[in-house]
Amino acid sequence: MKIHPLITTTDALADLCERLAKADFITVDTEFMRENTYWPELCLVQIADDKEAAAIDPMAPGIDLKPLLDLMCENEDVLKVFHAGGQDVEIIYNLTGKTPHPIFDTQIAMMAVSQSEQIGYSNLVESWLGLSIDKGARFTDWSRRPLTERQIEYAIGDVTHLSKIFPKLLKRLIKTGRGEWLDIEMEKLADPENYRTDMETAWQKIRAPSRNPAVLGRLKSLAAWREREAMDKNIPRGRIMRDETLADIASHPPRDQHDLAKVRGLSTGWKDNDIGRRLMQTLADSKPLTEAEMPPKTPRGAPLGKEGALVADLLKLLLKIRSREIDIAARLLARTDDLELLAAGQRKNLPILEGWRFEQFGRDALELVEGKLAFAVVNGKLKMAHIDDIGGSSAEPEIVVHVDE
Structure with missing residues (x-):
């Protein structure tokens, strides 16, 4: 070459x-x-x-x-x-x-x-x-x-x-x-x-301090303000203000600019400098999030509960088995969030229930949560088997762990 x-x-x-x-x-x-x-x-x-x-x-x-x-x-x-x-x-x-x-x-x-x-x-x-x-x-x-x-x-x-x-x-x-x-x-x-920087969604990358619409509205405004400041100065956003400080100010906004000197993570200079004034104006202009803007009550989908969490754990075990069987990275087959949604009862808009992922993993995942599939240890190796094939039956859907002697 x-x-x-x-x-x-x-x-x-x-x-x-x-x-x-x-x-x-x-x-x-x-x-x-x-x-x-x-x-x-x-x-x-x-x-x-x-x-x-x-x-x-x-x-x-x-x-x-x-x-x-x-x-x-x-x-x-x-x-x-x-x-x-x-x-x-x-x-x-x-x-x-x-x-x-x-x-x-x-x-x-x-x-x-x-x-x-x-x-x-x-x-x-x-x-x-x-x-x-x-x-x-x-x-x-x-x-x-x-x-x-x-x-x-x-x-x-x-x-x-x-x-x-x-x-x-x-x-x-x-x-x-x-x-x-x-x-x-x-x-x-x-x-x-x-790769597009979206000022309107920058706040979603910060751990929300609460579900109060006013607090989240301030967080949204502050996150957009920080992006603008960092872009204008061409410095990392963390050099303007750390996420924790941003969230703290959103939760407990200072009464006036002088109080910025008391905020952990900010220097005393913020009490009378230009960037401090711009921050205070951002807080004054912020508005509570509308109902449509509010994030869902759980990160994704419905809460699992104790039984659902156990089902999710079994799906993760199934994922490990299948990725080993077909020699593929588990992460490419399915995400943990999707397994938890499946365990919680969701059936729509899940990548694991579409296309090649369904053929390779999703179909068995569905059968597992519906009680049609079980784990079996055969010759010292953990495998999957249909309930009918191992003699299992149940009036109600259940997950069975079967050990083949």
């Missing part, structure tokens, strides 16, 4: 992207810094197909990334391959308002061919190529220039290895017939809504 020198000009980037546009797939990775900024700072882009690879310096003076971004977001003929690509996709979305498409994530794909929940890149390379990755450059400050040859070599390795792994992984997916299982997961990864 041909490795190009670091690309620092628009012309060289355009030439590279013109060649890569003819490939069936490209592998992509980014290096960025976000510890001190609201927006991640893109420092390096690595890209490869099966013939060539290069690192692109987005910080080079005068370079225009348009050829690269067009390849990522406008060219539908080239598959973009990432590993654990959520943050990489976020960066591209921040630059363009679009996401790479079509897209493939090898971390997600590994969940369909193994029981690995979130396999790291180093383990992926070791398992597929038998190579150990030099981790010495992991903690590089990628924003510093100039980059050393060792740093660039390390960074490019992320995409050259991936370009060799992807075809092998694709063959296994085709052989197992599980490629179609991933279509929905990949579309979720490429959904722009995952």
